[in-house]
Amino acid sequence: MKGHPMSTDLATDRFHHASCRQQCRRDWLGVLVFLALGLVPLSPTLAQNRLDQIRNSGILRWGADQEGGGPYVYPSPENPNKLVGFEVDIANELANRLGVEPAYVQGQWDKLPDLLNRGDIDIVLNGYEWNPSRSERFGLSIPYYVYQLQLLVRDDDDRIESFESLKSKNSSVRYRVGVLGGSAAHDYLANELGDQIDIIQFEGASEVMRGVELGLDGLDANLQDLPVWNFYRSGYPRLRPAGPPIGPGFYVVMTRKEDRELLKAINEAILQMLSDGTLRRILSTYGLWDTTQAMRGLGVNPDGSFVGGMLSSEDIEATSSSTEVFHSARGWTVVQQRGLLLARAAGMTVLLAVCAMPLAIAVGMIMAVSRLMGPTWLRFLVQTYIELVRGTPLVLQLYVIFFLLPELGFSIHAFWAGVLGLAINYSAYEAEIYRAGIQAIPKGQSEAAMALGMSRFLTLRRVILPQATKLVIPPVTNDFIALFKDTAVCSVITVVELSKEYSIHARSTGAIVELGLLTAILYLAMSYPLSLLASYLERRMAGGAR
Amino acid sequence: MIELHEIVKRYEEHEILKGVSLKVSKGEVCALLGPSGSGKSTLLRTINGLEDFESGHIRVSDIYLGPRNDPKRYHALQGIRKRIGMVFQQFHLFPHRTVLENVIEGPVHVLGVRRDEAIERAKSLLDRVGMLAKANARPATLSGGQQQRVAIARSLAMQPEAMLFDEPTSALDPEMTGEVTAVMADLAREGQTMIVVTHDAHFARATAHRAVILSQGNIVEAGEAKQVLFDPQHEATKRLLDRNRS
Numbered sequence: 001m002k003g004h005p006m007s008t009d010l011a012t013d014r015f016h017h018a019s020c021r022q023q024c025r026r027d028w029l030g031v032l033v034f035l036a037l038g039l040v041p042l043s044p045t046l047a048q049n050r051l052d053q054i055r056n057s058g059i060l061r062w063g064a065d066q067e068g069g070g071p072y073v074y075p076s077p078e079n080p081n082k083l084v085g086f087e088v089d090i091a092n093e094l095a096n097r098l099g100v101e102p103a104y105v106q107g108q109w110d111k112l113p114d115l116l117n118r119g120d121i122d123i124v125l126n127g128y129e130w131n132p133s134r135s136e137r138f139g140l141s142i143p144y145y146v147y148q149l150q151l152l153v154r155d156d157d158d159r160i161e162s163f164e165s166l167k168s169k170n171s172s173v174r175y176r177v178g179v180l181g182g183s184a185a186h187d188y189l190a191n192e193l194g195d196q197i198d199i200i201q202f203e204g205a206s207e208v209m210r211g212v213e214l215g216l217d218g219l220d221a222n223l224q225d226l227p228v229w230n231f232y233r234s235g236y237p238r239l240r241p242a243g244p245p246i247g248p249g250f251y252v253v254m255t256r257k258e259d260r261e262l263l264k265a266i267n268e269a270i271l272q273m274l275s276d277g278t279l280r281r282i283l284s285t286y287g288l289w290d291t292t293q294a295m296r297g298l299g300v301n302p303d304g305s306f307v308g309g310m311l312s313s314e315d316i317e318a319t320s321s322s323t324e325v326f327h328s329a330r331g332w333t334v335v336q337q338r339g340l341l342l343a344r345a346a347g348m349t350v351l352l353a354v355c356a357m358p359l360a361i362a363v364g365m366i367m368a369v370s371r372l373m374g375p376t377w378l379r380f381l382v383q384t385y386i387e388l389v390r391g392t393p394l395v396l397q398l399y400v401i402f403f404l405l406p407e408l409g410f411s412i413h414a415f416w417a418g419v420l421g422l423a424i425n426y427s428a429y430e431a432e433i434y435r436a437g438i439q440a441i442p443k444g445q446s447e448a449a450m451a452l453g454m455s456r457f458l459t460l461r462r463v464i465l466p467q468a469t470k471l472v473i474p475p476v477t478n479d480f481i482a483l484f485k486d487t488a489v490c491s492v493i494t495v496v497e498l499s500k501e502y503s504i505h506a507r508s509t510g511a512i513v514e515l516g517l518l519t520a521i522l523y524l525a526m527s528y529p530l531s532l533l534a535s536y537l538e539r540r541m542a543g544g545a546r
Numbered sequence: 547m548i549e550l551h552e553i554v555k556r557y558e559e560h561e562i563l564k565g566v567s568l569k570v571s572k573g574e575v576c577a578l579l580g581p582s583g584s585g586k587s588t589l590l591r592t593i594n595g596l597e598d599f600e601s602g603h604i605r606v607s608d609i610y611l612g613p614r615n616d617p618k619r620y621h622a623l624q625g626i627r628k629r630i631g632m633v634f635q636q637f638h639l640f641p642h643r644t645v646l647e648n649v650i651e652g653p654v655h656v657l658g659v660r661r662d663e664a665i666e667r668a669k670s671l672l673d674r675v676g677m678l679a680k681a682n683a684r685p686a687t688l689s690g691g692q693q694q695r696v697a698i699a700r701s702l703a704m705q706p707e708a709m710l711f712d713e714p715t716s717a718l719d720p721e722m723t724g725e726v727t728a729v730m731a732d733l734a735r736e737g738q739t740m741i742v743v744t745h746d747a748h749f750a751r752a753t754a755h756r757a758v759i760l761s762q763g764n765i766v767e768a769g770e771a772k773q774v775l776f777d778p779q780h781e782a783t784k785r786l787l788d789r790n791r792s
Binding site for chain 2: 442444445447448449450451452453454455458462463466467470541
């Protein structure tokens, strides 16, 4: 489905688009982890045999991202609480053959290899394709699927007949081709036509198809993974394939490099699934069984004889009776169907925010006081902390807490890592707000307190901080609302909150606008009461104004 | 009971107090007068440590307070501040608390008095300064004179052995000055030890036992209040009283 970000360095350097920034960020985060991995000795748990651990625990933890959508791993249209997809079926079969239960772990797609290294999952099974650099760093299984790429254009656009048409010597115009950023299709385009076309990177596969349909940003075509096109084609009636599929490659299961026994067991299981026809049955269910799979020798009958390019009547039946193929859901129906899930994810957003903000305020307050009244060394320390935290992006801080701390022997649950990251990030801002608030209290107030015999601590607690708190209500409310929206960043460390849940459902249904509106309303419904509460507090404390 | 010995206070190059000594006995009301910039407020504030000093020392009953580099200063100040109350020119009531809460703040949180006891006592003090009716009001809703009377009650609630007044009526309209000086005169009659920095010679004559005149960081004249203020000897005192009359 996608290529590893590190393999696309050259491509991103050559093409500067808006989303390039994001891509570069991922790249250097990758480098950072890579460096840390080199510096820190592997923790002792990794030395044990992973396969034995899996068998002892009875659970195979497999990582994927449902945001990728159909036909890989996606919420079932009938029951959005249930995950379906050919990779779900394959994972179930693999676990079954290892004699354990499968356990799905949600992770941001491009962070799945990091989750693997972190030890949160045993395997990655989510459209990761084989490539040489990846095979050096991870254990890669024999393929469970042979993918191809399909060029898509608008139905009424007769300029582009095939991939060849894009080449500049065949055309007077410079085409603009959309692609999923960091995907295998992206690599392929950059290698083949990098200097002859404009490559526009998107964040999701279905957005590119919609983009070409509407001609957004002058888009002419989309190079798409064939399974995605096959799955979603009914939702994009104004698109047509141009030319035959191209650029085949292999989807493989990833394990850690050192988990050789596990990789061997997975390979054996895949071979079994090949030889008893299970794999062919699964792929057929999702309309993925095609001549390419057959040409690779990926299919035999239950009696063990090879099934060639022709689909058997059994396969056709499996395909046509499949109920899981994409039906684009729109309008009120989709809101009704997925609204509850979004509301539930909003609960996670609220939980993150209400856990993180009080922490941020408390830490910020302590730091403001230390900075104003502490000894010189403490002031310096606090100042450094504030500059460091304020001057680096939240996403990096979350990343360090979640992925790098375990390398040093501190493991932390994703939710608490999110809370901690948000709290640390916002504490720096609260510290500065509180500093301003404390400095705004007239000197006479602390003199009056001291003249009553109050200690410095008591003066702070009883006189200065209560008044400063009243002053800082408006800016702190501002930050609270900002933090609410920043919880979205936690999706990089596997926390599924409102905006991640939105992406998952918007991409699996195509209802980008409807669910987007609902999501916006949910965010508003959370932040507006906060504004009301803040102005209520301000009014209530206004009695103390001078 | 309060004794200042050779207090020297410098601010950068400028010497604000040039070795001032002063003694105030128990039950005495001492008025500190002097032109602006003479150092009278600074002198008052050295007694409870709101200003430090370069050399000399202060004794409050048995507590010794040394100059700024004395390591025992903080500890000594905690003791002095519990015994000596202060009333400021700008009142400095706590705006986030009611009148009653302002008055019980010190007893409850510094002396550890039980809250109900403190409230009981605070009410009688507020009654004494004529502010009981406003016990539940916020300071911002009070006039300057009312705020200053509450500030005096707040200071009295600590049952201080002595009280420092830093120009208590200077920020008030003439009509309100009377209500504050009446309370202070009442305190003086009951034998409260007081040091009052003031511009108000009339008040000093009527209420103070002793008057001390400061000019340019030195005491230029001191003695019985009536004598000093009716028959000044020093030029600075005469100028001060002339200006006061006009």
